[in-house]
Amino acid sequence: MAVGIERLVRRAALAKLKNDAGVTDLVSAASIYPQAVPNEPTWPFIKLGPTGTLRLRAAKVNGGTVSLDVHAFARDRQVDGQTVETAEDHASRIGAAIETALADNHLTLDGGEDARIELSDIRLMQDQEPDAFHWFAQLNARVLAA
Secondary structure: OOOOHHHHHHHHHHHHHHOOHHHHOOOOHHHEEOOOOOOOOOOOEEEEEEEEEEEEEEOOEEEEEEEEEEEEEEEOEEEOOEEEEOHHHHHHHHHHHHHHHHOOEEEEOOOOOEEEEEEEEEEEEEOOOOOEEEEEEEEEEEEOOO
16 A cells, blocks of 8 residues: 555645635636646746655554645735735735645545645745745645555
8 A cells, every 4th residue: 555655645635725715716726736837837826845755564554654845936916016915925825725725634545545634844935036935834644554
């Protein structure tokens, strides 16, 4: 069972974000990406980061712990040329929606396995791009199977 769970967790997390109304109210599902992002993404956008897996083996248990980063990028929110929300607040609200969708939750993987997920190491910082902010967290998923 532990073989390939990284892919299953990554795909389930991506689907969860794209299908969560709280997230897609702020970021279009078309702007929620796996690790690869187009050269000119539509802002704001969300992307998944690199993954890592630690196998879990015990009597009658074969599973793993998968970690992957979730990133959100935002600029000032403009309406009719006027800033109605700073990039910092915009990124923070997107991050809060991601937290609501993913923190202390479960994902059902393609094989039917349950992945218990939680978020850790949540941060908000100014992005390298001027006038943009970057929110990110580490998603940790624990998958056990007999």
